[in-house]
Amino acid sequence: MHVFLSPHLDDVPLSCGGLVHRLTHDGETVIILTAMAGDPPTPLPQSPLIAELHQRWQLGDNPMVGRRAEDECAAQRLGARAMHLPIPDCIYRTVGTKALYTDADALFGNISPADRAHWNLLSAPLPVEDVISCLYAPLGVGHHVDHQIIRDWGLALTDTHPNLPVYFYEEYPYNRNQEAVVAALDFHPNTMSPEIIMIDADEIDAKLEAIACYQSQISTFWSSITELRHDLIHTMQRIGSSQPVERYWRIADTHQLETRKN
Ligand SMILES: [Zn+2]
Structure with missing residues (x-):
């Protein structure tokens, strides 16, 4: 069983959708465990950020109900299972x-x-019962506070589970900025080594269809699904020197991803 830790409802499909699809296609069980999926408090705190985001998302005073439904849709498209923790988003x-x-x-x-x-x-x-064969956590690209918290959880799990392979994924779209990736790598106490996963056309289609489930979130970064598609493929190709890839990082001196396909 592969477990992907996600700060928000959307980070794993955006960043790892190709690999998730490959794993489930190969018969593996994949859980996408989103931590900051809890309901907001009532009444809502006074905050210009909440007002701005709620206006943009158009999902009412508790957008998390709709956002969790978007996540179920995305996980289903990737053949994965969505799990949600009740922690509220940092806002x-x-x-x-x-x-x-x-x-x-x-x-x-x-x-x-x-x-x-x-x-x-x-x-x-980790709130899962089966034996985990591989764990994935965000690298912290972009330095969002929720991403830092879940990155640190991933790091803590590397200490408590020394035999568990742990990969840190680069968060798209923050990884469009190479300097942000370098800065995130600097936050890790250990040297990190990259694993490049080639992503084929079917896997890109599955990834894009899964991301399209997050209707409320698209407008934060893109003007349309077409623009998102272009930008995602361009970013994946740039990282892969023309081949579309997803890049994962491991604390150096550990063995390689079994699912690697070259
Ligand atoms: Zn996020």
């Missing part, structure tokens, strides 16, 4: 009734100490 997290992250600078800044104390996942066991 909804508070100290008392005051929002912790109220603008873009805060969203891509450092994790608030109050936040880390409250949502300390680092010692949390």
Whole structure:
């Protein structure tokens, strides 16, 4: 069983949709475990960021119901199972009734100490019963606070599960910026080595169809699905020096992805 840790409802299909499709096509069980999938508090905290995003998403005062449904759709297209933890997205997290992250600078800044104390996942066991053969976590490209928290969970699991292969995936679309990838690699205490996975045409189609399920999220980065398709393929080709690829990183000196296809 392969488990992909995701900060938000969409990160894994956006970043790893090709590999997820390959794994399930080969008969593997894949779980996409999204941590920040919980409902917002009621009443909603006062925050210009919440007002702006709710306006953009058009899913009402609790957009998470619709967003979890989008995620079920995407996981189904990839042949994977979606699991959701009840942690609210960082825009909804508070100290008392005051929002912790109220603008873009805060969203891509450092994790608030109050936040880390409250949502300390680092010692949390993985909520899956079967034996995990491989774990995937975000690399933290883009430096979003939720991505940093789940990256750190992945790192903590490499310590508590020394025999479990752990891969860190580059988050699309943040990985369009090569400097952001380099900066994310710098955050890791260990040297990281890349694994390049070639993604074929069927896998790209599955990935794009899965991403298209996240209707409320597309407009944040792209003007249309056509633009997204062009941008995604271009980014995957640039990383692969013309061949479309997904790139994963491992803490150096460990064995290679069994699913590698060259
Ligand atoms: Zn995300």
